[in-house]
Amino acid sequence: MAANTIALSISSNLAASKHLNSLQTRGLIPPPTISFPLASAKSKAGDLSLSSTTVSRSPVRASASQLINEPVHDKQRSMNSPTVVQVDLGNRSYPIYIGAGLLDQSELLQRHVHGKRVLVVTNERVAPLYLDRTIDALTRGNPNVTVESVILPDGEKYKDMDTLMKVFDKAIESRLDRRCTFVALGGGVIGDMCGYAAASYLRGVNFIQIPTTVMAQVDSSVGGKTGINHRLGKNLIGAFYQPQCVLVDTDTLNTLPDREMASGLAEVIKYGLIRDAEFFEWQEKNIEALLARDPAALAYAIKRSCENKADVVSQDEKESGLRATLNLGHTFGHAIETGFGYGEWLHGEAVAAGTVMAVDMSYRLGWIDESIVERVNNILKRAKLPTTPPESMTVSMFKSIMAVDKKVADGLLRLILLKGPLGNCVFTGDYDREALDATLRAFSKC
Amino acid sequence: MAANTIALSISSNLAASKHLNSLQTRGLIPPPTISFPLASAKSKAGDLSLSSTTVSRSPVRASASQLINEPVHDKQRSMNSPTVVQVDLGNRSYPIYIGAGLLDQSELLQRHVHGKRVLVVTNERVAPLYLDRTIDALTRGNPNVTVESVILPDGEKYKDMDTLMKVFDKAIESRLDRRCTFVALGGGVIGDMCGYAAASYLRGVNFIQIPTTVMAQVDSSVGGKTGINHRLGKNLIGAFYQPQCVLVDTDTLNTLPDREMASGLAEVIKYGLIRDAEFFEWQEKNIEALLARDPAALAYAIKRSCENKADVVSQDEKESGLRATLNLGHTFGHAIETGFGYGEWLHGEAVAAGTVMAVDMSYRLGWIDESIVERVNNILKRAKLPTTPPESMTVSMFKSIMAVDKKVADGLLRLILLKGPLGNCVFTGDYDREALDATLRAFSKC
Numbered sequence: 044m045a046a047n048t049i050a051l052s053i054s055s056n057l058a059a060s061k062h063l064n065s066l067q068t069r070g071l072i073p074p075p076t077i078s079f080p081l082a083s084a085k086s087k088a089g090d091l092s093l094s095s096t097t098v099s100r101s102p103v104r105a106s107a108s109q110l111i112n113e114p115v116h117d118k119q120r121s122m123n124s125p126t127v128v129q130v131d132l133g134n135r136s137y138p139i140y141i142g143a144g145l146l147d148q149s150e151l152l153q154r155h156v157h158g159k160r161v162l163v164v165t166n167e168r169v170a171p172l173y174l175d176r177t178i179d180a181l182t183r184g185n186p187n188v189t190v191e192s193v194i195l196p197d198g199e200k201y202k203d204m205d206t207l208m209k210v211f212d213k214a215i216e217s218r219l220d221r222r223c224t225f226v227a228l229g230g231g232v233i234g235d236m237c238g239y240a241a242a243s244y245l246r247g248v249n250f251i252q253i254p255t256t257v258m259a260q261v262d263s264s265v266g267g268k269t270g271i272n273h274r275l276g277k278n279l280i281g282a283f284y285q286p287q288c289v290l291v292d293t294d295t296l297n298t299l300p301d302r303e304m305a306s307g308l309a310e311v312i313k314y315g316l317i318r319d320a321e322f323f324e325w326q327e328k329n330i331e332a333l334l335a336r337d338p339a340a341l342a343y344a345i346k347r348s349c350e351n352k353a354d355v356v357s358q359d360e361k362e363s364g365l366r367a368t369l370n371l372g373h374t375f376g377h378a379i380e381t382g383f384g385y386g387e388w389l390h391g392e393a394v395a396a397g398t399v400m401a402v403d404m405s406y407r408l409g410w411i412d413e414s415i416v417e418r419v420n421n422i423l424k425r426a427k428l429p430t431t432p433p434e435s436m437t438v439s440m441f442k443s444i445m446a447v448d449k450k451v452a453d454g455l456l457r458l459i460l461l462k463g464p465l466g467n468c469v470f471t472g473d474y475d476r477e478a479l480d481a482t483l484r485a486f487s488k489c
Numbered sequence: 490m491a492a493n494t495i496a497l498s499i500s501s502n503l504a505a506s507k508h509l510n511s512l513q514t515r516g517l518i519p520p521p522t523i524s525f526p527l528a529s530a531k532s533k534a535g536d537l538s539l540s541s542t543t544v545s546r547s548p549v550r551a552s553a554s555q556l557i558n559e560p561v562h563d564k565q566r567s568m569n570s571p572t573v574v575q576v577d578l579g580n581r582s583y584p585i586y587i588g589a590g591l592l593d594q595s596e597l598l599q600r601h602v603h604g605k606r607v608l609v610v611t612n613e614r615v616a617p618l619y620l621d622r623t624i625d626a627l628t629r630g631n632p633n634v635t636v637e638s639v640i641l642p643d644g645e646k647y648k649d650m651d652t653l654m655k656v657f658d659k660a661i662e663s664r665l666d667r668r669c670t671f672v673a674l675g676g677g678v679i680g681d682m683c684g685y686a687a688a689s690y691l692r693g694v695n696f697i698q699i700p701t702t703v704m705a706q707v708d709s710s711v712g713g714k715t716g717i718n719h720r721l722g723k724n725l726i727g728a729f730y731q732p733q734c735v736l737v738d739t740d741t742l743n744t745l746p747d748r749e750m751a752s753g754l755a756e757v758i759k760y761g762l763i764r765d766a767e768f769f770e771w772q773e774k775n776i777e778a779l780l781a782r783d784p785a786a787l788a789y790a791i792k793r794s795c796e797n798k799a800d801v802v803s804q805d806e807k808e809s810g811l812r813a814t815l816n817l818g819h820t821f822g823h824a825i826e827t828g829f830g831y832g833e834w835l836h837g838e839a840v841a842a843g844t845v846m847a848v849d850m851s852y853r854l855g856w857i858d859e860s861i862v863e864r865v866n867n868i869l870k871r872a873k874l875p876t877t878p879p880e881s882m883t884v885s886m887f888k889s890i891m892a893v894d895k896k897v898a899d900g901l902l903r904l905i906l907l908k909g910p911l912g913n914c915v916f917t918g919d920y921d922r923e924a925l926d927a928t929l930r931a932f933s934k935c
Binding site for chain 1 (some may be wrong): 604605650657658661662664666667668685688689690691692699714716719721722725726727728731807892893895897898899900913
């Protein structure tokens with residue numbers, strides 16, 4: 044989601060707050076004490092499940108380092124050097140710059156612009172806040188560059204083909220050629236759509252990600268997954284297409300609504316659960332600091348999330364196995380987003396409820412201790428995220444939407460489930476179907 | 490274009506024949522005898538023009554060989570072994586099989602199918618002729634494979650986003666997962682749309698090309714260019730995405746309308762002009778045999794065209810230079826297709842007129858002898874192709890449409906022009922603008 048503003052309108056503010064209250068009064072339905080024998084859960088040779096050992100966190104290969112400070116421009120508000128996390132993909136490698144005030148360091152952005160023409164893709168919420176500064180950063184001291192912009196409506200429900208066509212229309216009407224650069228300025232929806240437009244326009248032009256939400260900064264802007272939704276399912280049409288760089292200006296989070304803030308934390312928590320127990324433990328100590336936008340806590344969480352993401356993507360760009368683990372809670376979550384209506388819940392809210400469901404199912408399978416179930420529920424509640432799906436979701440809605448998930452292979456739905464000590468997971472289609480059914484029944488109406 | 494049938498309706502037959510007659514009464518307007526000094530045409534260091542030496546035909550690297558005959562199935566009508574031309578692209582290499590009756594050799598097709606689910610994308614003309622045989626070839630002796638099909642309306646004017654969405658709708662409604670295979674059964678429009686759908690569906694699934702027109706068999710099915718048109722220009726949205734194999738059953742040409750037959754020959758003639766003088770000379774001796782569908786002549790022309798295409802694509806998959814030379818006549822031709830209305834002329838008809846314009850401009854620049862201009866005009870007329878654009882095209886229509894061509898770079902329109910002896914060309918933006926203007930004025934109204 045790409046909402047990014049100080050003031051919501053009164054009516055939507057009220058609606059959001061009422062909505063959150065209703066979520067918070069509904070806790071996790073405790074799992075029954077049935078435990079499935081571990082034997083039934085063991086992987087068979089040849090399927091795509093990964094052993095806990097394989098999936099647990101390997102030493103982070105992506106490097107984080109401080110750039111030598113660029114010469115400070117008169118107009119630069121900040122003298123901070125960015126932290127750099129490198130995404131290592133051979134000749135498609137690129138840096139993620141993380142720091143405060145980076146939007147004012149025009150040097151950083153300009154070194155990644157190809158050609159003389161730029162198209163900034165943004166939305167109605169972000170444009171009034173950051174479009175002028177972005178255009179200034181792109182053109183300052185560089186009068187040969189001209190910038191066009193296209194301002195899309197805001198929200199997941201516009202992540203569709205009709206809205207994508209507006210980007211193509213603008214690019215073609217502006218006669219942008221193959222040597223242009225697309226810039227995504229906004230949250231995950233904008234990044235996904237701009238990236239897919241860049242992948243497809245003239246069969247591929249360069250692009251840059253400037254994520255302005257926690258969700259986009261810690262997850263969606265990194266790794267080259269781009270795409271749009273179909274009315275029958277999330278992200279079903281798209282491309283793997285890597286940006287030239289990702290520029291994370293942490294100052295942009297100052298204008299992020301609280302609900303968007305919390306939504307992004309669902310993905311931060313995910314990294315801890317699937318591969319970084321130490322990071323999860325840090326989050327347990329710092330979740331309120333993150334919600335309060337403590338700059339040091341946020342900078343650390345973003346950097347460590349990007350390191351985890353970059354490490355996974357470097358090992359498995361096209362999601363042949365390992366990368367799928369980044370989708371913990373997402374299969375359930377996508378079903379919520381699609382079934383409840385795109386944009387009704389934020390992506391991270393749906394992922395939070397989906398994570399609780401995946402953890403519940405892992406526990407039913409006997410793969411994790413009850414203490415993990417409790418810790419996951421606790422941290423998500425403290426992050427003010429939902430821990431159950433919307434009441435209108437039914438078992439059959441979950442089943443029919445999950446059947447078109449991209450992780451279905453030869454008719455078998457593969458899931459990311461926790462297994463073993465905190466920080467370990469598996470990606471597998473080899474689980475007792477009864478456990479899935481029991482989880483769906485426990486969390487939704489029949 | 491993907492029309493592929495024995496009988497057109499009477500009305501469309503009449504319209505087509507009237508249309509062709511009107512084309513044939515209009516010859517090339519002879520170029521004025523102004524010759525530009527060669528000095529003005531020399532390439533500057535650093536631009537993208539390629540010297541004649543670079544672009545002239547290098548030894549064909551793609552190998553053509555006979556496959557050892559597969560065990561002959563009862564139902565197989567033909568025992569012909571296919572000719573194989575390999576497209577050499579590292580781990581994305583694939584074979585082009587060329588031969589009569591290959592659609593009945595189910596082994597060939599089945600070895601390239603991934604997963605158990607197949608979606609055949611075809612159109613209303615081709616489906617009645619070849620869909621059942623294709624499904625039979627995919628499933629014979631292989632009951633685990635299930636085949637869905639989507640039948641699109643026929644014609645260039647349907648190569649758009651709305652029609653593409655029908656492919657996604659069918660794939661999603663059929664719950665096809667990442668392990669499925671898309672099969673393009675038809676001409677260039679079907680191949681381009683099915684390929685782009687395969688590139689984008691779930692961020693990429695496998696696909697196979699079964700081209701059923703000369704145009705698709707000698708050109709569009711090979712090399713991985715996929716995409717759709719935008720109302721403002723041809724092929725502006727798409728992807729580079731390679732198939733698993735290309736299966737050219739030359740028997741499918743028996744049902745091709747004469748106008749489609751001629752259209753495909755425009756691309757065959759192109760290979761001779763840009764890089765294979767010997768092939769052009771062969772065509773001058775055999776053009777009537779090709780029009781009469783002489784099987785040996787057709788088989789040779791298809792094989793040699795595919796060898797040329799495979800060689801160029803292997804050297805420059807993403808069109809950073811050399812590959813652009815395959816677009817001789819296409820910048821002018823795309824302007825005709827877009828300006829005159831998609832589908833009014835077949836692609837090869839527009840390319841034929843565009844080729845005459847490119848050759849005319851090359852002559853005005855003093856880059857080729859008059860004899861080449863005459864030979865190009867003669868062979869295109871013998872192939873029953875137009876040698877001038879439609880009368881309604883104006884200079885300003887050409888200019889405004891050509892300004893959004895994919896070969897524009899930093900505002901400069903680069904063109905493929907002949908230069909030197911037969912079989913040599915350049916791809917360059919370094920030409921006298923007056924020559925372009927003179928060609929446009931000579932071939933269209935002001």
